[in-house]
Amino acid sequence: FTMARGRVIAALAVASIGATTAFAPSPGRSIISPSQFKSTGFVVSQQEYVHNAATSATKLFMSTPAASPMDRLSDGVIKAISYSQDASVNVGLNTLESEMLLVGMVRSAGANDIEARKILTSFGISPDGALKAAESIIMEMYPGSTATAQGSSELPFSPAVKKALSDSVAIAERMSPGSDVLPGHVLLALLEYDDRYKVATEDVSKCAALAVLKKTTEDSPVARAFDGTQFCRNLASDMQNKVVANGAQVTEIREREVIEVGGNAGGSTPTLEKVGIDLTEMAKEGRLDAVYGRENEIRMCLRTLGRRRKSNPCLIGEAGVGKTAIAEGVAQVLAGGYYVFDDKGENGGGWGLRNPFRNKEKESEKTVAGMSQEEVDKLPPLPPCPRALQGFRVVSVDMASLIAGMKFRGDFEERIQKLIQEASATPTILFIDELHTLIGAGGGGGDGGMNAANLMKPALARGEIRVIGATTIAEYRQYIEKDGALERRFQPxxxxxxxxxxxxxxxxxxxxxxxxxxxxRYTPFAIDAAARLAERYVADRFLPDKAIDLIDEAGSMIKLEDDGEQDDLPEDFFVVTEENIATVVSEISGIPVGKLDRDEKAKLIRLEQDISDRVKGQDSAVRSVSKAIRRARSGLRDQTKPVATFMFCGPTGVGKTELCKSLAQTYYGREKDIIRIDMSEYMERFSVSRLVGAPPGYVGYDEGGQLTEAIRRRPHSVVLFDELEKAHEDVLNILLQILDEGSLTDGKGRTVSFKHCIFVMTSNVGSKEIIKISRGENP
Structure with missing residues (x-):
């Protein structure tokens, strides 16, 4: 094993030192054997070569406190790398490629871990099969390579292998902080598994390890095709609770070394690292989405953060409008711009800075994995990072993490004080989503008790810490505005x-x-339909959140059908179209949106016939209703008002209610999409509160109004006000506002939209005169 570790150190030395020594090649070039050195004027033996490489590696690693991946690699990984190097030499390679590294990790994981072996077997993966598949792929990629048993087996690592080993350390740290890197961690890294989103890459052309495993399972008795994401999820679940390979003693030694270097366990901000998430670091890793349409808000946040005192912006808006995205945009500004992965850069690529709207002339052209050059150039502009904020980071903190683990009185206050001290002593900006949770967090309530808000007020007022808060309008009014001392410390x-x-x-x-x-793949029409239909039919939520949910739901729907019958699917099945988005909207809103969009013209043309099939003898009324509906649906109406409003007058039993039911069935697709309100129950003046909800302080305030709650649940309905003449005149005033403005504010201050409703009012007033006219008599 000592020899295997020495060989790996030598390979790392060649990969790390590059041209700084006479015996090591430049980065990205293949290693040359000792015999080849003679032709270049160098005379060196195999032993000297390994000795010099290992010695230089040791010096290099000892010169940096943050030790190399060697300090984290377990014995199993070291042996697997050594085996992979031998196998690479046998097939004639002069660098260790990810295909052969995968073979070694499969061999090591299957040999040392029973559960990992079960997972590999369930997917039809064996070490011999993986080796044959890797050799076959390598022979296709390098047709000139020939198997040989000679040459150095201290092969340098290819860029893909270096990146996989680096990623495996990060994966192991997130799964079990302080643990060693096991073969399973390297397998996850080779398959580019994102343990945060629980998804692995599916692009065979960009992932050599995935290509090897897919080829391995082609001749396997396992019937289903290899699913990289499912394999990684199973393996990650098994790895999650693994014990450190070398025991607790190694962990304790490593922790002592960290204390000696950094001064305290966990670095200079252990509390922040325990309860927070570094958004700036996520931005540098390319894990944050680009922020569109929020340049002004980001600029306002930066301006507030640059103030001498009370430099604390508070983002106020409805749920789903993008408050968290603005905080992420600030983190991207502090990180210097957008970070995207360059798979064609020097040393095999890596995460690099990319902000095409700043210093564009100084940036080299890049081919970005997963994004075309045109897409990269369309990234939205970010404002420049102010000089006063350069070097700062944004750390997201939530109250649940702060409160978790508190057992005794004073523990929470102590943690808050440590948080304030670390944030004030380092260039850190705290981001607190759901800012109102500060009030009452830790006990004491919002009336002067020692809660989180009161503990942070002095530091906020003196400008010792910078905080970005985010909350909704209702919660800001309910919690923040009531605490004047806290409110004045934030800039809304x-x-x-x-x-x-x-x-x-x-x-x-x-x-x-x-x-x-x-x-x-989403078509452009599907993207447009998601935004348009979300705005039109999902009335109780806000853009862009509700539109993003539609494309996510549609993608899940297509993927679910894919898992059911893979072999019988057409080639274009995996394309999400406008019809798929309409289907999802139909399930959410309860209205057959897809049918309306496809057959709307035909439906409107035969509207009279469809209604007349149920309502007989009322041809004039049916024609009037159909004309009004066609006129409204053609766009010749105010989009903020109801679709149409009708007044049906006549004696009992002539078909007024039946015409409403037929209208609901024909227009909305379901007869039950009708809300009937008997106006004889609203004869008193106080009955208005039953429609919109009781005001604060009255009984029934939490129940909501009968009309407003019904519309919030079913915004696409026919609203029938039966026997309108019996209602109190104050109730009629409410109806006037609905018909004129198309909206109404309920008892809780929420605005309810009626723009997708059809209103029908029935009355028996003048029924005797109507009967006389129908008989040809003089009324």
């Missing part, structure tokens, strides 16, 4: 709902991530 920034066009731009930006996750 209103975040309004984006328009449909802005929502389409946002969807175009985020759709590639959903395409990769679901394995589908």
């Amino acid at each position: 920034i209103m975040v309004n709902e984006p328009s449909v066009d802005e929502a389409i731009e946002i969807l175009n930006a985020v759709s590639p991530r959903y395409e990769e996750f679901h394995g589908v």
Whole structure:
């Protein structure tokens, strides 16, 4: 094993030192054997070569406190790398490629871990099969390579192998902090598994390890095709609770070394690292989406953060409008711009800075994995990072993490004080989503008790810490405004709902991530339909959140059908179309949107016939209703008002209610989409509160209004006010506002939209005169 570790150190030395020594090649070039050195004027033996490489590696690693991946690699990984190097030499390679590294990791994981062996077997993966598949792929890629048993087996690592080993350390740290890197971690890294989103890459052309495993399972008795994401999820679940390979003693030694270097366990900000998420670091890793349409809000946040005192912006807006995205945009500004992965750069590529709207002339052209050059150039502009904020980071903190683990009185206050001290002593900006949770967190309530808000007020007022808060309008009014001392320490920034066009731009930006996750492709018409239909039919939520949910749901629907019958699917099945989006909207809103969009013209043309099939002898009324509906649906109406409003007068039993039911069935697709309100129950003046809800302080305030709650649940309905003449005149005033403005504010201050409703009012007034006229008599 000592020899295997020495060989790996030598390979790492060649990969790390590059041209700084006479015996090591430049980065990206193949290693040359000792015999080849003679032709270049160097005379060196095999032993000297390994000795010099290992010695230089040791010096290099000892010179940096943050030790190399060697300090984290377990014995199993070291042996697997050594085996992979031998196998690479046998097939004539002069660098260790990811295909052969995969073979070694499969061999090691299957030999040392019973559960991992079961997972490999269930997918039809064996070490021999993987080796044959890797050799076959390598022979196709390098037809001139020949098997040989000679040459150095201290092969340098290819860029893909270096990246996989680096990623495996990060995966192991997130799964079990302080643990060693096991073969399973390297397998997850080779398959580019994102343990945060639980998804692995599905692009065989960009992932050599995936190509090997797919080829391995072609001749396997396992019937189903290899699913990289499912394999990684099973393996990650098994790895999650693994014990550190070398025991607790190694962990304790490593922790002591960290204390000696950094001064304290966990670095200079252990509390922040325990309860927070570094958004700036996520931005540098390319894990944050680009922010569209929020340049002004980001600029206002930066301006507030640059103030001498009370430098704390508070983002206020409805749920789903993009408050968190603005905070992520600030983190991207502080990180210096957008970070995207360059798979064609030097040393095999890596994460690099990319902000095409700043210093564009100084940046080299890049080919970005997962994004075309045109898409990269369309990234929205970010404002420049102010000089006063350069070097700062944004750390997201939530109250649940702060409170978790508190057992005794004073523990919470102590943690808050440590948080304030670390944030004030380092260039850190705290981002607190759901800012109102500060009030009452830790006990004491909002009336002067020692809760989180009161503990942070002094530091906020003195400008010792910078905080970005986010909350909704209702919660800001309910909690923050009532605490005047806390309110004056924040600068409110209103975040309004984006328009449909802005929502389409946002969807175009985020759709590639959903395409990769679901394995589908969204057409431009599907993106447009998601924003348009979400705005039209999902009335109780806000853009862009509700539109993003539509494309996510549609992608999941297509993927679910894919899992059912893979072999019988046409080639274009994995494309999400406008019809798929309409189907999802239909299930959410309860109205057959897809049918209306496809057959709407035909439906409107035969509207009279469809209604007349149920309502007989009322041809004049049916024609009047049909004309009004066609006129409204053609766009010749105010989009903020109800679709149509009708007044049906006549004696009992002539078909007024039946015409309403037929209208609901024909227009909305379901007869039950009718809300009937008997106006004889609203004869008193106080009955108005039954429609819109009782005001604060009265009985029934939490129940809501009968009309407003019914419309919030079913915004696409026929609303029937039966026997209108019996209602109190104050009730009629409410109806006037609904018909004139198309909206109404309920008892809780929420605005309810009636723009997708059809209103029908019935009355028996003048029924005797109507009968006389129908008989030809003089009324």
